[in-house]
Amino acid sequence: MQHLETLNYAAFYEQFKREKQYLENVSQATVHGYGWAWKAFAAMFASGTTITKTDVVAHVATLRSKGLTAVTINTYIRSFNTFFRWLHTEGHCGTVIKIPRLKEEKKMIEVFNETQIGRLVSLKPTTVSEIRIHFIACLILDTGSRIDEVLSVERKDVDLDNLLLKIREGKGGKERVVPISIQMRKMLFRYMQKQKPLTTDLLFFTGSGEKLNQRNALRDFKNACKRTGIKGPRCSFHTLRHTFGKNYIRNGGDVFRLQRILGHSKLEMTRRYVNLETSDLQQVHQQFSALARTAS
16 A cells, blocks of 8 residues: 655645745646645645545545535646655655546536627727726637736737737746737737836736736626626636637637647647537538538
8 A cells, every 4th residue: 555654744735835836937826726735635634644545535535525526626636646746756755646536527618609709809898907808808819828828928928010929838937929810919009009017018917017916807807798798608718718719620720730829738638628519510511521522
């Protein structure tokens, strides 16, 4: 049976988080994810006794019985598998616990339809916060970027001449360049002429010129959805990102280019964005069917 020596898990977990943040430069979202994972598993470490793989699996079963979804629990499992590997690599324990992931039910991810997209794009904002969130939503719809990536964009990253946008991924300092549409260029040109920070080079910023908080941005986006009468699907930035991905494929893009645009390291992750519905398949079947092409 795999086991760990008796350790001060809480202290080591804090050290693990700091090293991931400051040495490996993981994103703030990942750091927050480590925090949520610890909260979910903290009770398991409360006794201070040696933790075994059996203990961990039993705790996973307890979380499942409380109604947590397999997807949520698997995010915690990924964090702790990384933590247990770190303990071993750093010489704090002689063995590694590897927690098996739960089988996830595959569901179609809902995206905004054409009517809802039209409402969001044609929204007429009036206040500074409304104008800002409108541009943020449009930029994600146009590029498929993550919300933290968009909030980190600086004015120097915008290449209006070549219709390109440099994205900092927040994972090991990686960068990628994504295309923007002509319509987005028009919008950005107007926005950048009017909205200029005093102390930073950020494209989107608070009243004091600092980086916008994701929670505040999400609040503003939900309010924008209410103004346009959108009640479903879930009003989130991730829904905008999925909407971009699905429409990219629907309109003739290929999954390999999409993988690069979205910044996915694995093609499997990209495929989750492009699970097309039956109606999508029906629309293109006539075009690609060998029988249909030969019929008179």
